[in-house]
């Protein structure tokens with residue numbers, strides 16, 4: 001048998017995720033935690049990072065890296081109260097770098113928390129009735145759900161279900177409460193992890209709930225995608241998708257993004273059980289030797305879809321009936337006001353690359369102080385100010401206007417970038433800090449082609465891990481090195497098809513030069529209603545990736561990165 005990866009030993013010796021984190025927090029001579037504990041804090045939603053902008057200067061002075069931590073909330077389906085928003089705003093100001101970073105999984109990240117601030121930060125989160133449990137690590141992560149408060153009955157069911165799945169699959173260990181909140185250790189009570197197992201999962205695990213026709217969660221990008229089947233404004237069940245994932249490594253074709261396979265249909269009452277059984281198959285079958293092949297997508301590729309299905313049926317004790325028909329029309333969010341079916345209004349606020357700072361931070365704080373509805377984080381790094389009475393709309397518009405928050409052009413509002421530099425230790429290139437400038441350059445070409453009002457999805461990541469789900473965008477840009485990106489085209493506008501590599505390792509000028517003629521050709525040559533990606537495929541710019549296919553398999557060898 002292949003040797004277990006180092007992380008497996010760390011988990012098994014951790015005493016249910018405790019390690020020596022509590023002791024490490026007391027050590028004042030260093031801003032870091034012990035190496036093994038850095039793996040364990042992830043299960044508590046906390047990452048040790050360093051400010052990469054400061055690395056060269058500090059290295060020259062032979063100083064320790066500028067160690068900082070990132071903390072990530074767990075917010076199933078992204079629903080917060082205004083009071084919680086204010087608490088998170090204050091926490092970021094007091095303990096973090098003052099910004100709130102909305103993520104692609106409907107939650108908030110706090111960057112720049114130093115070690116001595118970690119406990120107080122987590123305690124503020126807990127006081128606001130929130131937590132960071134299992135926001136990272138080899139566990140089921142934040143369960144995301146379609147943001148559609150304007151269809152209130154359907155949305156309520158999505159939120160209820162996301163919370164139920166998240167709660168059910170949480171680690172049972174009390175380590176988080178003991179280490180960060182100071183709860184007493186329960187002596188004499190044997191702990192166990194009946195679902196996740198004593199060494200937790202082989203790798204991260206993700207679940208998303210989509211409500212057609214909007215695929216704002218990118219249902220095919222996760223270990224489990226649940227596609228709601230709605231009849232007369234009620235969810236009668238879910239089509240179950242399994243085995244999606246984005247991450248890959250440049251130059252290693254046996255790592256690949258993959259869209260999930262549709263397995264069948266289940267009722268709302270069966271959803272938690274179906275999710276649990278898929279988790280347990282992955283727990284038992286997943287690769288624990290090689291973390292690069294440990295996600296569910298590889299488990300399914302290795303064992304075959306038929307064996308996986310058979311095992312699921314066996315563990316459930318029944319067969320999932322065939323999936324019901326569904327149709328997606330789009331991915332992403334639609335910024336602006338939307339009227340709900342119950343007469344309330346909802347404002348989808350575009351947040352460029354999810355970073356809430358400056359005037360936007362102040363505006364949202366002001367709105368939260370008077371708003372009595374909800375704040376809903378979207379899976380596309382945006383924010384919904386939800387449940388607004390018609391007579392309150394004007395006041396919200398006035399606050400936004402007073403803070404100079406203009407609505408963006410169509411290209412920008414369909415764009416998304418991962419964090420990357422300076423905090424992400426894995427970034428090969430800029431992303432969040434560069435995409436706004438690239439969009440400005442591309443907007444000139446876009447407008448010149450007459451596409452000003454047309455929607456094209458564009459997503460960028462600083463490395464191939466795929467945190468902004470770039471391989472599902474019509475235009476995907478993936479960092480390969482400083483200032484250099486691979487350009488992918490052909491991901492479906494509705495998020496159901498992966499893209500293809502089109503250009504390798506190009507810089508700013510190269511990206512603009514590659515896309516400008518395609519914008520012009522699309523503007524003049526498209527068919528009625530044809531998306532940019534479908535046009536690119538029909539005219540032979542790139543080949544289509546067949547649904548469920550792995551990504552590298554269709555690449556011409558000379559294009560394999």
Ligand code: SRM
Nearest residue numbers: 103104105107245246247248417418419423424465466467
């Ligand atoms: Fe991610 C690792 C940021 C969504 C795939 N991701 C990281 C880390 C923690 C870097 C690290 O391991 O040291 C990044 C922290 C950067 C920072 O400084 O904040 C990071 N990922 C993010 C966020 C914040 C991107 C964003 O701009 O919003 C997203 C937080 C989600 C959340 O709230 O939980 C984020 N990451 C995703 C997604 C999209 C999704 O889940 O829908 C993916 C692709 C889907 C998938 O998982 O396949 C994703 N992140 C990865 C991977 C590649 C995993 C793989 O299978 O290869 C890594 C690296 C790893 O796990 O080894 C990674």
Ligand code: SF4
Nearest residue numbers: 418424427462463467
């Ligand atoms: Fe970091 Fe890569 Fe994820 Fe971007 S895609 S946040 S660079 S791990």
